[in-house]
Structure formats: C-alpha cells, structure tokens
Amino acid sequence: MTTHSPAVSVWKQPMRVWAVAFACVVAFMGIGLVDPILPVIADQLQATPVQTELLFTSYLLVTGLAMLITSFISSRIGAKATLLVGLGLIVVFATLCALSGSVDAVIGFRGGWGLGNALFISTALATIVGAATGGSGAAIVLYEAALGLGIAVGPLLGGLLGSISWRGPFFGVAVLMAIAFIAIAVLLRGPGERRDPVPLSAPIRALRNPALAVLAIVALFYNIGFFVLLAFSPFPLGFGAIGIGLTFFGWGVALAITSVWVAPILTRRMPRTTVLLMVLPLLALDLVAAGVFVASPPALVACIVVGGLLLGVLNTVLTESVMEATDLPRAVASSSYSAVRFLGGAAAPPLAALLWHLYGPTVPYLFAAASVAVATAVLAFGRRALAGLDEREVDAADTAVAVLVGDAA
Incomplete structure (x- = not known):
C-alpha cells in the first residue's frame, strides 16, 4: 500500500x-465543472434534458475511445509532447464551448475536450512520478492532493462562474489550462526520454484476458x-448553479477522502474482491434511496x-x-x-434523462441501481x-495509478 518516508519533504x-x-x-476540476450549469444550459439554449446530458456523453465517449490510442501516441512522440497536445486541445475546445451559440455545438466541442483529456491523463502519472524527488511516495502524495483539490473545487467553481453565465466555467477551464500549458512548456525539462513503442492493437488484444474482461464489464x-x-x-x-455546486463540492470531498484514505485501509484488511462485493450493493441501495426520496x-x-x-472506494x-489482475503493462x-x-x-x-x-424522476435512479x-x-x-x-500485494505506484485513473473520468 501507499507508504511515505518521514525523512522526505513532499513539498x-x-x-x-x-x-x-x-x-x-x-x-x-473538469470532472464536475459542468454539473452546476446543466439546468442553465437547458434553459438558455432551449435544449431538452436529453440533449443537455449529451455534454457528458460526447466527452466520455471520445475519452474512452481515445484511451485505446494514447499509449501508442505517447510511446512515439514522448510524454512532454503528449501532455502539451492534450492541454492544447482542452484549451481550444473549452474556448469553443464558451463561444458556442447552440447546445449541439457545445456537445461536439466537448468531444474534442475529451480527446485532449485522454491524452493528458494517460501521460501525467508517469511524468510526475519520474520527475518528483523523494521517490514514488512523494509523487503519490502530490497526486492525492491534486485529486482532492480538483474534484472538490471543480463543482464549486462551476457553480460560482455558472451563476454569472453558463459560459463562465468553460472560459475558466480554458484560462487555467492555458496557464498549465505555458508552465509545462517552460518548466518540464529533463533528461531525454526512453521510448518503447506500444503496438496500436495492444489495448484491444488485452481484453482477451479473462480477468481484465470481467473487471471491464463490471x-x-x-x-x-x-x-x-x-x-x-x-x-x-x-437548485440554482451555486446550490448544485455546493452539493457536488460535498460529493467531491467525500469521494476524495475515501479514494485516498479509506480504500487503502479496506484493502489492507480484506481481499479486493470482497471489498467490491461489499460496497457495490451499498451503492445500489443508495441509488434506490435517491429514487425513493427524489422529491426531498x-x-x-x-x-x-x-x-x-x-x-x-x-x-x-x-x-x-x-493493475494487479494481469501481467499486462500498466498503460x-x-x-x-x-x-x-x-x-x-x-x-x-x-438514458437517465x-x-x-x-x-x-424515480426511475433513472432505479435503472442505475439495477445496473x-x-x-x-x-x-x-x-x-x-x-x-x-x-494474493497480490499492491505497490505504491499501483496505488497512484488507481487514484489517478479511477477518479479521472
């Protein structure tokens, strides 16, 4: 599990x-940034709830499909170039979202944002672990801090900017990512990278592995x-944008706490499959409760x-x-x-909309619980x-991957 040396100053x-x-x-932050402005977009752009929810669909669909090629790309052009391409795409498409005049345009541009996000998150972990002083333990603490801050602040910032205009959160992401692009372009320097090209078909062929296939379907x-x-x-x-932002600020804080601290405690005390079989039914019950009490x-x-x-968790x-179920490369x-x-x-x-x-409003939650x-x-x-x-012990690097990849949806 995650171990941190007391002799190393993480900061x-x-x-x-x-x-x-x-x-x-x-x-x-981008995970929950759009949440508070969904009703506002539906109202101001005369969009149906189904159309508005496609803002998530286009983003996630492109992100998922792009994940199949990100290792192929980064293994050929290098980590820094991949990071910069990903950040650049996010800046461009977040800006285009903010300037759009129709919900269909925002949906399309969110897909481009998803491509940039896939390139960035697939490469950031290896970059920071390789560059951090104090070993992987120090890098993990930094990732955990980034995770908690980003997931918690995203909906809150989205709510505050969204209370001014639905375009605000998109402009906010564009500005922040532009600053990040400049910082990485100027500051990310180091020894030359050792590149080990990954075949384009590798992620697809990996799904033939029974353990990976089971986990992917789950x-x-x-x-x-x-x-x-x-x-x-x-x-x-x-609620209004600020009310939704505050609600999902609490959601983000809760998610960050359990992903960073509670999950490792549970997996130290019981098998991982037992943890999953214990917590999945609890989530189903929570979704049923949300459906029953949706009017409150x-x-x-x-x-x-x-x-x-x-x-x-x-x-x-x-x-x-x-990370542990197969002998396949982590990426x-x-x-x-x-x-x-x-x-x-x-x-x-x-589908929920x-x-x-x-x-x-009750049925979408019951559908989610059934899933x-x-x-x-x-x-x-x-x-x-x-x-x-x-039976396999998880090492520090695997915990970092789990925190990063698991919560970067």
Missing part, C-alpha cells in the same frame, strides 16, 4: 513537478450508476454525498484491481479498462477469473 519539488501537478488539479455497468448520480441529479435537485432535496443531497463516499479498488491494461468503462458513463446521462421524461446490481452479479460469477488478484 520540496522541482518547478516542473509543480507545473504538472497544477495541470492535474485543473484536469480533475466497470461498464458500475459507471452507469456513477454517472446517473453525477450527471442526472442536478435536474431533480431543483435534503434527502437527495444526503444520498449524493453518501454516493461520493462509496464511489471513492469503488473507483480506487477497481482500478487497483486492474495497456488501464487503457483497455478505461475504454470499456467510459462506454457505460457515456450512455448513462441521456429519457427515462425521467417518460416515467418520472450496479448487474455489476455485482458479474463480479460474483466471474470471481474465479480473479483468483490470483487477492
């Missing part, structure tokens, strides 16, 4: 490390529950925050399991897994393929 790092860490904070159905809670909940809450804003807020606690343990395994799981995230928001329109129940059943029946998973 005494080269400027190039802080440049990448800052970019990571902004990237994590994550696909689990992510439906994740993104119904995240992307659909702003509509039944009925205080109760729904409580369900969202409790969901954040459970999601933090599941994100980290699932991705940590992917290849995480690319395959992420590509499949993001498909669930991409499908969930518009459609079910809301047809049957009322999480399917994920639980797949894990239970596929546990034999994961027989070797629970």
Whole structure:
C-alpha cells in the first residue's frame, strides 16, 4: 500500500513537478465543472434534458475511445509532447464551448475536450512520478492532493462562474489550462526520454484476458450508476448553479477522502474482491434511496454525498484491481479498462434523462441501481477469473495509478 518516508519533504519539488501537478488539479476540476450549469444550459439554449446530458456523453465517449490510442501516441512522440497536445486541445475546445451559440455545438466541442483529456491523463502519472524527488511516495502524495483539490473545487467553481453565465466555467477551464500549458512548456525539462513503442492493437488484444474482461464489464455497468448520480441529479435537485455546486463540492470531498484514505485501509484488511462485493450493493441501495426520496432535496443531497463516499472506494479498488489482475503493462491494461468503462458513463446521462421524461424522476435512479446490481452479479460469477488478484500485494505506484485513473473520468 501507499507508504511515505518521514525523512522526505513532499513539498520540496522541482518547478516542473509543480507545473504538472497544477495541470492535474485543473484536469480533475473538469470532472464536475459542468454539473452546476446543466439546468442553465437547458434553459438558455432551449435544449431538452436529453440533449443537455449529451455534454457528458460526447466527452466520455471520445475519452474512452481515445484511451485505446494514447499509449501508442505517447510511446512515439514522448510524454512532454503528449501532455502539451492534450492541454492544447482542452484549451481550444473549452474556448469553443464558451463561444458556442447552440447546445449541439457545445456537445461536439466537448468531444474534442475529451480527446485532449485522454491524452493528458494517460501521460501525467508517469511524468510526475519520474520527475518528483523523494521517490514514488512523494509523487503519490502530490497526486492525492491534486485529486482532492480538483474534484472538490471543480463543482464549486462551476457553480460560482455558472451563476454569472453558463459560459463562465468553460472560459475558466480554458484560462487555467492555458496557464498549465505555458508552465509545462517552460518548466518540464529533463533528461531525454526512453521510448518503447506500444503496438496500436495492444489495448484491444488485452481484453482477451479473462480477468481484465470481467473487471471491464463490471466497470461498464458500475459507471452507469456513477454517472446517473453525477450527471442526472442536478435536474431533480431543483437548485440554482451555486446550490448544485455546493452539493457536488460535498460529493467531491467525500469521494476524495475515501479514494485516498479509506480504500487503502479496506484493502489492507480484506481481499479486493470482497471489498467490491461489499460496497457495490451499498451503492445500489443508495441509488434506490435517491429514487425513493427524489422529491426531498435534503434527502437527495444526503444520498449524493453518501454516493461520493462509496464511489471513492469503488473507483480506487477497481482500478487497483486492474493493475494487479494481469501481467499486462500498466498503460495497456488501464487503457483497455478505461475504454470499456467510459462506454457505460457515456450512455448513462441521456438514458437517465429519457427515462425521467417518460416515467418520472424515480426511475433513472432505479435503472442505475439495477445496473450496479448487474455489476455485482458479474463480479460474483466471474470471481474465479480473479483468483490470483487477492494474493497480490499492491505497490505504491499501483496505488497512484488507481487514484489517478479511477477518479479521472
């Protein structure tokens, strides 16, 4: 598990490390930044809830598909170039989102944003671990700090800027990512990189591995529950942008706490598959409760925050399991897994909005709970393929990957 040497000052790092860490904070902020402005976009751009939810779908679909090629690209052009291309794309497409005059245009530009995000998050981990002083333990602390700050602040900033204009959060991301681009371009210097080209087909072929296939299918159905809670909940809450931002600020804080501290404690005390089989049903019950109490804003807020606690554990343990379940290279395994799981995230928001329109606000949460129940059943029946998973010890670098990849959706 994560270990930190008391003799090493985590905060005494080269400027190039802080440049990448800052970019990571902004990237994590992007997870919940759009949430508070979904109802505002629907109102001001005369968009249906289904159209508005496609802002998540285009972003997640492109991010997932792009994950299949990011290792191929970064292994050929190098980490710094990949980071800069990713950041540059985010700046361009976030700006285009802010300047758009129709919801269809924003949906399309969010897809370009997803491509940039995939290139960035797939490369940032290796970069900061390689550049940080004090070894991987120091790098992990920095990632954990970036994770918590970004996920918690994103919805809050989105709510504050969104209360001025729905364009505000998009302009805010563009400005912050432009600063990160300049910082990395100027400060990220070091010895030449050793490049080991990865075949383009490697992530697809990796899904032939039974253990990876089981975990990817589990994550696909689990992510439906994740993104119904995240992307659909702003509509039944009925709050303004600041109220939604504060709600998901609490969600982000809860998710960060359990992903960084609680998940490692649980996996030290029991097998990973046991942790998953214990927490997945709890998430399903939480989603059922959200559906039952959807008409009560205080109760729904409580369900969202409790969901954040459970999601933090599941994100980290699932991705940590992917790192340990096979002998595949980490980059290849995480690319395959992420590509499949993001498909669930991409499908969930518009499906939830459609079910809301047809049957009322309770049904989307029940649909999400049923999807999480399917994920639980797949894990239970596929546990034999994961027989070797629970015997393997996770090292510090794997924990860092789990925190980064698991919470960068």
